[in-house]
Amino acid sequence: MKNLETKLGRAVFRNPLFGCSGCVGHAYELAPYTDLSQYGGLSLKTVTYLPRVGNPADRICEVTAGCISSVGLPNKGPDDYFANVVPKALNVLDPDQAIVSVAGDCVEEYVELCERVQDLFGNRIAAIELNAACPNASHGIGYFSRDAKAASELIHAAKSSVDLPILYKFNTNFENYLEVGKAVSDAGVDAIFTTSTPMGIKIDIKTKKPVLGNTIGPACGPAVLPFGMLRIWNLYKEVEVPLIASGGAASWRDVIEYMLAGASAVGIGSAHFATPDIVPGILADLKEYMEREKLDSLTGLIGAAHR
Numbered sequence: 575m576k577n578l579e580t581k582l583g584r585a586v587f588r589n590p591l592f593g594c595s596g597c598v599g600h601a602y603e604l605a606p607y608t609d610l611s612q613y614g615g616l617s618l619k620t621v622t623y624l625p626r627v628g629n630p631a632d633r634i635c636e637v638t639a640g641c642i643s644s645v646g647l648p649n650k651g652p653d654d655y656f657a658n659v660v661p662k663a664l665n666v667l668d669p670d671q672a673i674v675s676v677a678g679d680c681v682e683e684y685v686e687l688c689e690r691v692q693d694l695f696g697n698r699i700a701a702i703e704l705n706a707a708c709p710n711a712s713h714g715i716g717y718f719s720r721d722a723k724a725a726s727e728l729i730h731a732a733k734s735s736v737d738l739p740i741l742y743k744f745n746t747n748f749e750n751y752l753e754v755g756k757a758v759s760d761a762g763v764d765a766i767f768t769t770s771t772p773m774g775i776k777i778d779i780k781t782k783k784p785v786l787g788n789t790i791g792p793a794c795g796p797a798v799l800p801f802g803m804l805r806i807w808n809l810y811k812e813v814e815v816p817l818i819a820s821g822g823a824a825s826w827r828d829v830i831e832y833m834l835a836g837a838s839a840v841g842i843g844s845a846h847f848a849t850p851d852i853v854p855g856i857l858a859d860l861k862e863y864m865e866r867e868k869l870d871s872l873t874g875l876i877g878a879a880h881r
């Protein structure tokens with residue numbers, strides 16, 4: 575009997591394949607194109623404390639081996655999100671799969687969003703994801719990803735205000751990402767979700783101008799896989815809590831490699847844009863891999879490359 579269950583702190587997911595926030599819509603848009611029951615977890619598009627118009631077009635463009643994007647978290651704000659978006663998402667997801675992703679400008683804004691999520695949907699979702707990789711109006715981009723003290727305060731505050739498991743998603747491209755990872759691990763976060771997306775630029779050789787309205791944006795897709803792998807490799811040695819990898823994963827081989835480096839689960843992001851039905855195929859391939867390797871569970875692979 576194969577067991578794909580994946581424990582991330584207090585949360586247990588049916589398998590280690592996650593849909594990354596921003597790449598799977600609000601789940602209900604993706605539902606007609608794939609079988610959502612095959613996802614271990616699925617993070618809804620991040621909602622921010624205040625409505626945001628997002629960045630000017632173009633917001634995304636293809637580059638060799640992936641894309642660069644600068645979307646800027648457009649959303650109508652929490653009132654609309656909680657009234658219209660989350661209920662529709664929960665119609666197509668089971669409670670053990672649904673993850674609500676929130677972002678604020680300060681600890682208080684994150685906490686208020688967490689409390690509202692718990693009050694409204696506490697028994698219908700698996701976890702809250704704190705998006706710490708987002709723009710921060712007061713302190714510049716990725717403040718809660720690059721300031722260990724702020725990140726630790728954020729986890730302490732979120733944990734003392736809600737009972738739901740807390741995932742911390744951060745940008746690992748700051749030099750001190752290991753210090754920050756250690757701080758949130760010590761603060762008792764349930765799991766750390768990485769996004770290993772270095773900034774890139776694409777210039778249109780006809781217009782001779784940058785393609786993105788915001789000029790630059792994080793690169794994602796296959797090009798970033800080895801960078802993401804190294805972040806997981808290093809974090810695994812530093813932190814005590816489970817890791818969810820994201821950055822370039824698009825096949826069962828990438829998932830196994832991330833697990834060997836130290837990930838307990840793997841997020842599939844921009845690979846959905848070309849192949850919306852990608853996750854059920856990866857899950858089937860993982861099961862075949864387990865059959866070939868005579869494995870009942872994938873747990874023994876986590877961090878195995880370190881041993």
Ligand SMILES: Cc1cc2nc3c(=O)[nH]c(=O)nc-3n(C[C@H](O)[C@H](O)[C@H](O)COP(=O)(O)O)c2cc1C
Binds near residue numbers: 595596645768
């Ligand atoms: C168009 C786009 C929108 C995204 N929006 C969000 C978001 O709202 N919240 C978030 O935490 N990450 C967001 N991300 C980051 C992804 O969730 C993921 O971490 C990243 O794309 C790396 O994974 P990949 O290489 O598999 O795409 C976004 C990525 C893309 C490409």
